[in-house]
Amino acid sequence: MTDAEKVLWSQLKNGQLRCRYRRQHPIGPFIVDFVCLEHKYVVEADGGQHVDNPYDEARTRWLESKGYTVVRFRNNLILGDLNMVKDTIVGHIP
Numbered sequence: 346m347t348d349a350e351k352v353l354w355s356q357l358k359n360g361q362l363r364c365r366y367r368r369q370h371p372i373g374p375f376i377v378d379f380v381c382l383e384h385k386y387v388v389e390a391d392g393g394q395h396v397d398n399p400y401d402e403a404r405t406r407w408l409e410s411k412g413y414t415v416v417r418f419r420n421n422l423i424l425g426d427l428n429m430v431k432d433t434i435v436g437h438i439p
Contacts, residue, residue: 364381
C-alpha cells in the first residue's frame, strides 16, 4: 500500500466511518482499493498516474453501471486534509 492508502485504511477499517470496508477487493474484472459492499461504495486513493486516465474512467463507468458509487481522492489530499476526506466519505453513505 502507498502511504496515502495506509492512512486511509487506518480510518476505514473496523467500521469506523459508518460502513465496513474491504481492502483490495475484486469486483468483476477489477480490484478496487476500498469498498463498502453493503452500500456499494468504492473509495479509491489515486496517485498522479490516475489523472485523466482513460482506463480509470472506463473502470469507473463499469462500476457505476453495476450500481456502485465511486469516489476518488488524490494521495496528496488524503495526506494533507484527511478530515475533509473522511467527511466526504461519510457524507456519501446513506
